Amino acid sequence: MMHALILPLLFPLFAGAALLLGHRLPLPAKRGFSLLATLALVPVALWLLLLAGDGQLRLYAMGDWQPPFGIVLLLDRLSALLLLLNAVLASFAMLYACRGDDERGPNFHALFQFQLLGINGAFLTGDLFNLFVFFEILLISSYTLLLHGQGPARVRSGIHYVVLNLLGSALFLVGVSLLYGLLGTLNMADLAVRVAEMDAGSAPLVAAAGYLLLIVFGLKAAILPLHFWLPRAYAAATAPVAALFAIMTKVGLYAILRVFTLIYGSEAGPLANMVSDWLWPLALVTLAVGVFGALASRGLQTTIGHLVVVSVGTLLAGLALGSQAGLAAALYYLLHTTLVSGGLFLLADLIARQRGALGALLVSAPALRQPLLLGLVFFAGAISVVGLPPFSGFFGKLMLLQAVPPGPDALLFWPVLLVGGLGMLIALSRTGSLIFWRAEGEPVAERADGLRLLAAVGLLLGSVLLVLLARPIIAYLQATAAQLLDLQPYLAIIRGGEA
Amino acid sequence: MEAVLAVTLGVMVTCGVYLILRARVFPVVVGLTLISYAVNLFIFSMGRLATGAPAVIGKSASHVDPLPQALVLTAIVIGFAMTAFVVVLALRGLGELKTDHVDGQEPRE
Structure with missing residues (x-):
């Protein structure tokens, strides 16, 4: 053993x-x-x-x-x-x-x-x-x-x-x-x-x-x-x-x-x-409601929280497909979304620290001390989470879209995922332009702590790493999905014990 | 015996749900406790009901399944810890929020 x-x-x-x-x-x-x-x-x-x-x-x-x-x-x-x-x-x-x-x-x-x-x-x-x-x-x-x-x-x-x-x-x-x-x-x-x-x-x-x-x-x-x-x-x-x-x-x-x-x-x-008949509609509705929540939220962290809900809906759609391609796509998206939303939560805290007492509330606040640095990191993170190239969110979504077999399911899923992506893009552009461009007055806070910045950027770099190593990772995920769907070895655990 | 048990569980869960929907912290805690009691009884009954049968093989003619008893013990311990935690949290909420409503603010009339 x-x-x-x-x-x-x-x-x-x-x-x-x-x-x-x-x-x-x-x-x-x-x-x-x-x-x-x-x-x-x-x-x-x-x-x-x-x-x-x-x-x-x-x-x-x-x-x-x-x-x-x-x-x-x-x-x-x-x-x-x-x-x-x-x-x-x-x-x-x-x-x-x-x-x-x-x-x-x-x-x-x-x-x-x-x-x-x-x-x-x-x-x-x-x-x-x-x-x-x-x-x-x-x-x-x-x-x-x-x-x-x-x-x-x-x-x-x-x-x-x-x-x-x-x-x-x-x-x-x-x-x-x-x-x-x-x-x-x-x-x-x-x-x-x-x-x-x-x-x-x-x-x-x-x-x-x-x-x-x-x-x-x-x-x-x-x-x-x-x-x-x-x-x-x-x-x-x-x-x-x-x-x-x-x-x-x-x-x-x-x-x-x-x-x-x-x-x-x-x-x-x-x-x-x-449950797959249940999971499919639930996934689509969760995705849509998460996007509306992100559009309606009044704080940066709340926005990211709703983006987590969107990612849950997206992942669930992959699981509901139940095919090997669907599972592999969902698992790739899972790796991507966990790392990126973790990084975004850390980044949101760094941003909130530089906006004085207002924190991450989406109203005009004093200018950031490091608008260029944090702005660029936020831009990269936002692009990744929305699912635009060249980051991993794009590949995850692409794999998911390809995994849906043509037919009524695809007719439903493609618009929900793509329009949902557009909604996320609008929510994050609004958030970003408000935080970084519509600032009033002089910076009040100190520069961001180096190690904290490293932690936030490190997690977001995971998105880049997922793209650079896409070939071995996807091969591993395909094998994972195949293993999950082939139940005989699992059943043999017990049957082997009886024999 | 089955009918009595089923009715007991039903009454406990009904009371628990009612208390939770009161949306005040103390009734919610009592409601959660009632529901967890009902769940513990339910787990126990999943080993089938029998009187006078020990959970040991070979000591008497019939025995009952000991595993649900072990499960219910685990569930009781965990439920105990959770109740203690939620009571402390409720007191904390009362101190911080100055209200015992679960939403942290009095509902608008």
Whole structure:
């Protein structure tokens, strides 16, 4: 058994626990330790990515209890990819936080590590109840991280976020226990086997459990009509936290992808691909509503929050297609949007710091200290997120458009995506021209901190890197999509154990 | 026994939903607690209902499934932590926002 699989859980777990024990240590020591622990995830995730690249499924049986009796971690190409994405995003967010945002409340670093533990765990686990536990770990850390820095705006959005997610957890438990009561297992691969073999009488209840899970994951992923909490919460969070939250919606999308391709996938008999008819219209409406929100928002961070909703809709459309090309395009877009929206949240904070008391509110404010530098970075980021060449957003959208088979679906999807892109372009041009050109008076603030700028630009450069390395990345994503759609190896995990 | 359990769960969830829709922080917290109790009972019942049967194999003629009991224990612990957190957050909101409405401001009449 390969022990590498558990490292992405052990690093943040022990780092977080050590940071709690040593909370009286001087701040530089805590910062250094936390930053090292976060950076250490990058080589580990790279190693796992190389391991997963051979197309084998790797299992890690906790306590050597064999599946389906024990809890397993499951590494395939998709989880390795998302682990790497999370590690990269978290490293830049942590770098940014170390320049002062971590001082605004106690125990920031420990909470950040627990948040990473939850996210990594959700990406790795092969057990539905374990997924619930990791969701709760990442949620309770995200509650406190969202409130980090305090203030009325954070408390206000925090109450909504916490209450909604507690309700979501209750529904998650109902769905999971319903599946257990009907099928007698919680291992995802075993569930897939049993759903394929179940009798027709229990099919409606199993479907009901699946729809309950879809609601829960939809809440996490901020799919219409469960997305209203997102822009407010992300706008209220401190910048590094908002940047890290850029991957939280993707955790929900990952769960949708995992559960509804594996358990309710092509092998599920009468329930095969039962949600794709739902996901397609939901995706388009989410996309459209996100664009309207971006056009209507009155703050820079809120605009970016709505752009996250748009990206969720776009990604969901790729998932709903269910084809190999659609999944590969969606995954490419996922990498792009996570890095770029993380970078934009950091950049928005840098801009807000130079506008004095008005912050990122979209009204005329004192001129920026570094309008040229920040303006250029904002311009590049905006072009990338809207999906214009030469950045990765363009390629992601192009792949998605090509993945839609010609017919009524394409007739619906092309205009929504392209007009939505136009709407985003208008929203961001309005924002940019107001911030950078319609300034009144002399600059009031100091120059941006070098490391903070590096963190923001670093994340946005990820978009360039995605274009430069497009060929190997797309090859990997094609293989990932093919692996996800070929269920036989997953089903063989359990069947092999029985033989 | 099944009917009694089902009615109990239904009543608890109804009360919980009603309290959550009151949109004041304290009723919302109580409502969430009621719903999480109902969910815990539901998980427990997914191991099938039986009286006097231990969750140990070989100690008596019949036994019940121990796994839902382990699951419900996990769910209770997590629910406990979440309730504690939301109570602290509610107090915090009362201090910061000077209102107990979940939107952080009194609704317009």
